[in-house]
Amino acid sequence: ETGVTQTPRHLVMGMTNKKSLKCEQHLGHNAMYWYKQSAKKPLELMFVYNFKEQTENNSVPSRFSPECPNSSHLFLHLHTLQPEDSALYLCASSLGTSGDSSYNEQFFGPGTRLTVL
Amino acid sequence: GQNIDQPTEMTATEGAIVQINCTYQTSGFNGLFWYQQHAGEAPTFLSYNVLDGLEEKGRFSSFLSRSKGYSYLLLKELQMKDSASYLCAVSDSNYQLIWGAGTKLIIKP
Numbered sequence: 001e002t003g004v005t006q007t008p009r010h011l012v013m014g015m016t017n018k019k020s021l022k023c024e025q026h027l028g029h030n031a032m033y034w035y036k037q038s039a040k041k042p043l044e045l046m047f048v049y050n051f052k053e054q055t056e057n058n059s060v061p062s063r064f065s066p067e068c069p070n071s072s073h074l075f076l077h078l079h080t081l082q083p084e085d086s087a088l089y090l091c092a093s094s095l096g097t098s099g100d101s102s103y104n105e106q107f108f109g110p111g112t113r114l115t116v117l
Numbered sequence: 118g119q120n121i122d123q124p125t126e127m128t129a130t131e132g133a134i135v136q137i138n139c140t141y142q143t144s145g146f147n148g149l150f151w152y153q154q155h156a157g158e159a160p161t162f163l164s165y166n167v168l169d170g171l172e173e174k175g176r177f178s179s180f181l182s183r184s185k186g187y188s189y190l191l192l193k194e195l196q197m198k199d200s201a202s203y204l205c206a207v208s209d210s211n212y213q214l215i216w217g218a219g220t221k222l223i224i225k226p
């Protein structure tokens with residue numbers, strides 16, 4: 001248990017569906033992240049929120065829409081996805097987004113395995 | 118561009134020692150992280166290096182040479198539970214983590 005939970009753990013959806021991924025952290029952290037992990041590829045940073053404000057959006061298609069209502073919760077809303085979006089979606093949190101390892105160390109949730117048909 | 122290189126897969130024997138290398142080219146450097154990820158699980162923090170030299174933590178050690186853009190993770194007295202992927206990540210000038218693709222370590226009895 002890392003203190004970061006994600007639901008659902010597995011999701012199968014059609015290309016016309018709308019679904020949402022949820023992430024919650026119980027660590028008192030201020031920064032939260034969404035990553036995409038595909039087989040044999042580096043983790044791809046999608047979005048970063050620091051104190052509920054979005055600070056990074058790494059050219060992610062608009063069919064992925066993040067929401068951060070407070071520092072403990074992060075959502076990823078999915079709409080009209082493509083089969084190539086099938087991957088493991090990881091949420092992470094950290095104390096901050098700068099400074100030494102105690103601030104920058106990221107704690108990950110178990111991920112949501114997404115399959116788009 | 119920014120780049121992190123590490124071997125795709127390595128195999129080692131239970132009880133032995135293995136060294137996983139990581140080379141990087143990034144815009145700025147604010148530290149290097151190693152994470153362990155078992156199949157189907159979350160990545161978990163192993164080590165952090167920001168100064169040159171060796172950091173030892175039990176059976177695991179991590180080394181950094183900033184001038185060479187090089188790090189390694191050393192695992193001693195390998196156990197079957199060490200079978201996992203090992204991810205190298207560099208914190209760049211904006212404190213954004215740049216990740217390698219990971220090294221899958223297979224431990225054989």
